[in-house]
Amino acid sequence: MKPTIYDIARAAGVSTATVSKVMNNKGKISEKTRSKIKRIMQEQRYEPSVMASAMKGKGTRTIAFIIPDIDNPIYAEYLKRIEACGHELGYTIVMATTERDPEKEERHLSLLRSKVDGYIIAARFSNLGLLKALIEDGVPIALFSHERDELSVDSVTVDDYLGGYRATEYLIELGHARIGMVGEDTISSQERIRGYRQALRDSGIKTEESLIRVGGHTIDGAAEQAGHLLERADRPTAIFGYNDICAVGAMLAARARGIRMPDELSVIGFDDTMLCHIVEPKLSSVSMPTQEMGDQVVNLLIRRIEDADMPKQRLRLLPELALRGSTSRPGGDEAIERSGRPAGL
Amino acid sequence: MKPTIYDIARAAGVSTATVSKVMNNKGKISEKTRSKIKRIMQEQRYEPSVMASAMKGKGTRTIAFIIPDIDNPIYAEYLKRIEACGHELGYTIVMATTERDPEKEERHLSLLRSKVDGYIIAARFSNLGLLKALIEDGVPIALFSHERDELSVDSVTVDDYLGGYRATEYLIELGHARIGMVGEDTISSQERIRGYRQALRDSGIKTEESLIRVGGHTIDGAAEQAGHLLERADRPTAIFGYNDICAVGAMLAARARGIRMPDELSVIGFDDTMLCHIVEPKLSSVSMPTQEMGDQVVNLLIRRIEDADMPKQRLRLLPELALRGSTSRPGGDEAIERSGRPAGL
DNA sequence: GTGAAAGCGCTAACAA
DNA sequence: TTGTTAGCGCTTTCAC
Numbered sequence: 001m002k003p004t005i006y007d008i009a010r011a012a013g014v015s016t017a018t019v020s021k022v023m024n025n026k027g028k029i030s031e032k033t034r035s036k037i038k039r040i041m042q043e044q045r046y047e048p049s050v051m052a053s054a055m056k057g058k059g060t061r062t063i064a065f066i067i068p069d070i071d072n073p074i075y076a077e078y079l080k081r082i083e084a085c086g087h088e089l090g091y092t093i094v095m096a097t098t099e100r101d102p103e104k105e106e107r108h109l110s111l112l113r114s115k116v117d118g119y120i121i122a123a124r125f126s127n128l129g130l131l132k133a134l135i136e137d138g139v140p141i142a143l144f145s146h147e148r149d150e151l152s153v154d155s156v157t158v159d160d161y162l163g164g165y166r167a168t169e170y171l172i173e174l175g176h177a178r179i180g181m182v183g184e185d186t187i188s189s190q191e192r193i194r195g196y197r198q199a200l201r202d203s204g205i206k207t208e209e210s211l212i213r214v215g216g217h218t219i220d221g222a223a224e225q226a227g228h229l230l231e232r233a234d235r236p237t238a239i240f241g242y243n244d245i246c247a248v249g250a251m252l253a254a255r256a257r258g259i260r261m262p263d264e265l266s267v268i269g270f271d272d273t274m275l276c277h278i279v280e281p282k283l284s285s286v287s288m289p290t291q292e293m294g295d296q297v298v299n300l301l302i303r304r305i306e307d308a309d310m311p312k313q314r315l316r317l318l319p320e321l322a323l324r325g326s327t328s329r330p331g332g333d334e335a336i337e338r339s340g341r342p343a344g345l
Numbered sequence: 346m347k348p349t350i351y352d353i354a355r356a357a358g359v360s361t362a363t364v365s366k367v368m369n370n371k372g373k374i375s376e377k378t379r380s381k382i383k384r385i386m387q388e389q390r391y392e393p394s395v396m397a398s399a400m401k402g403k404g405t406r407t408i409a410f411i412i413p414d415i416d417n418p419i420y421a422e423y424l425k426r427i428e429a430c431g432h433e434l435g436y437t438i439v440m441a442t443t444e445r446d447p448e449k450e451e452r453h454l455s456l457l458r459s460k461v462d463g464y465i466i467a468a469r470f471s472n473l474g475l476l477k478a479l480i481e482d483g484v485p486i487a488l489f490s491h492e493r494d495e496l497s498v499d500s501v502t503v504d505d506y507l508g509g510y511r512a513t514e515y516l517i518e519l520g521h522a523r524i525g526m527v528g529e530d531t532i533s534s535q536e537r538i539r540g541y542r543q544a545l546r547d548s549g550i551k552t553e554e555s556l557i558r559v560g561g562h563t564i565d566g567a568a569e570q571a572g573h574l575l576e577r578a579d580r581p582t583a584i585f586g587y588n589d590i591c592a593v594g595a596m597l598a599a600r601a602r603g604i605r606m607p608d609e610l611s612v613i614g615f616d617d618t619m620l621c622h623i624v625e626p627k628l629s630s631v632s633m634p635t636q637e638m639g640d641q642v643v644n645l646l647i648r649r650i651e652d653a654d655m656p657k658q659r660l661r662l663l664p665e666l667a668l669r670g671s672t673s674r675p676g677g678d679e680a681i682e683r684s685g686r687p688a689g690l
Numbered sequence: 691g692t693g694a695a696a697g698c699g700c701t702a703a704c705a706a
Numbered sequence: 707t708t709g710t711t712a713g714c715g716c717t718t719t720c721a722c
Contacts, residue, residue, distance in 0.1 A: 052699035055714040397715035
């Protein structure tokens with residue numbers, strides 16, 4: 001059997017209180033007893049029961065990370081960072097996917113309610129009421145990679161608007177005027193599209209609504225939407241994908257139609273995931289500080305767990321362009337290739 | 346505050362024992378009290394504390410899923426399945442990555458020890474002793490996607506040997522005789538290489554050890570290893586990658602050297618992940634029943650949790666070839682393209 | 691059918 | 707510096 005605090009106490013000839021104090025570095029314990037107890041804990045390979053201490057109000061030292069799905073590699077990347085950072089601080093991470101299904105949102109939340117100390121929520125909840133109720137109950141929550149203007153809640157995001165703006169602006173600088181957009185029906189997509197619109201406007205280009213296609217959240221779905229754009233007689237010379245999935249979908253659509261990239265079509269994505277490196281040509285993308293975001297949200301949530309009264313905050317990190325071979329001037333571009341524009345800029 | 350069983354009992358004018366019985370559908374309770382209690386639980390949005398019932402020996406209804414890293418999309422895919430299946434059965438999944446670091450293996454195991462009812466382990470443990478100790482302690486464990494011949498433990502895997510054999514055999518059938526292999530230093534890689542060797546032997550082709558390169562577990566690492574193969578004057582006409590990561594690495598290496606695929610080089614991977622669909626040409630791969638594997642391992646582990654005495658078992662599922670554009674006869678192949686060989690075969 | 695009471699492993703006053 | 711004790715929220719005999 002797994003030893004309990006009683007076994008340790010008995011073996012050491014002390015009370016459980018003393019053992020508890022040693023474990024938690026609390027109170028005053030003589031060096032002699034302390035080391036003796038520690039030794040015995042080692043010997044018996046004692047591990048305190050998180051359950052029991054959780055019941056005493058110490059929390060479960062577990063955080064839930066809720067995402068829409070894990071098919072998009074960006075979520076795997078986030079998960080990786082959040083897990084690493086959480087573990088470092090002694091927290092376990094449990095992941096749950098909503099698959100954009102309101103029932104799952106609810107089931108996960110309630111299933112996890114007594115198992116976790118707080119939630120990091122990266123999935124847009126269709127049922128806003130659920131979120132509101134939790135917040136009112138004082139459950140620690142941090143929104144991640146998307147905000148909710150109407151909610152008083154901590155959040156860590158990348159500035160989607162700015163990312164959309166800069167990606168579009170860059171395409172315009174290259175000389176593109178007909179720029180398509182393939183998006184999704186999410187909050188951050190709307191923001192990126194807003195940035196796209198503004199960049200066009202600022203350059204005096206009229207936004208053509210039919211160049212904005214909103215589809216599913218799969219590569220195939222994006223390919224289909226991009227296909228509509230590429231079938232047009234006045235097809236765009238560049239496409240901005242809401243994320244790398246959308247952008248890769250656009251690339252597949254172009255490839256299927258024998259449209260060469262970047263000469264005949266420039267494509268830029270968002271998220272700067274591994275996908276960028278394996279497609280041909282390599283995909284330019286808007287890059288965000290994934291690691292920083294993950295670390296920040298974990299720290300923020302843990303602080304919130306420990307201090308419910310801490311002032312709420314929204315942290316918005318700024319994205320950068322990561323330029324690669326999928327973007328060039330319309331009609332092709334050797335100049336930029338030769339000038340060796342740094343990839344990280 | 347969150348209501349407890351006492352609040353419900355008081356509101357219903359019964360004892361906590363009665364409430365408990367209603368929750369667990371135990372004992373004999375009159376329909377009247379039962380429905381009354383249920384109604385009150387609804388009203389108060391009562392949710393039993395997993396912690397408290399876990400302390401009474403009912404388990405935490407949580408399963409740990411341990412993987413080496415999440416950079417390889419196959420693990421995200423597994424996680425997805427395991428999460429879905431686990432949730433269906435009322436279990437929460439916590440994920441932890443070892444990053445092949447013995448210290449992390451140990452830390453995760455002990456950090457999770459009192460939080461979970463059992464472990465699904467997909468990461469090769471460098472510290473076999475840890476695993477052995479857990480098994481001896483009777484902790485429910487299921488190995489996943491790799492086996493340990495020397496351990497008496499449940500496992501669910503794909504038949505790596507067969508997969509390696511069939512991939513190689515297929516390349517041979519296409520007419521390749523110089524077939525390189527890019528592997529990793531893992532148990533399943535060794536098995537796949539063993540299959541590769543046997544297939545060559547069975548066709549009377551002498552295995553050339555220098556055609557087998559074992560590198561890291563990243564795309565870049567694989568590209569480097571493949572590079573060594575491709576730099577040779579007598580470079581192979583086909584490369585079998587231990588997994589899709591390795592295969593994609595090989596493709597990048599080929600592309601960087603201007604080697605055309607599949608005409609000048611055929612490449613086949615293993616795992617049949619999303620990567621296969623976004624590279625150009627699309628990557629042939631060895632496909633495994635991911636969903637089935639995930640479902641099986643979850644069910645197996647849960648049965649083990651509920652019945653420690655259930656006979657141990659190894660379940661090995663068989664892989665299939667998923668053929669796409671990255672493989673052809675040496676020198677190019679229109680015949681097969683035209684014959685429209687089914688992709689799933 | 692229902693309830694009283696003990697106890698799971700731990701922590702935090704409060705005593706000693 | 708160390709121990710006693712009273713729970714945390716739940717389940718489970720065993721009485722009634």
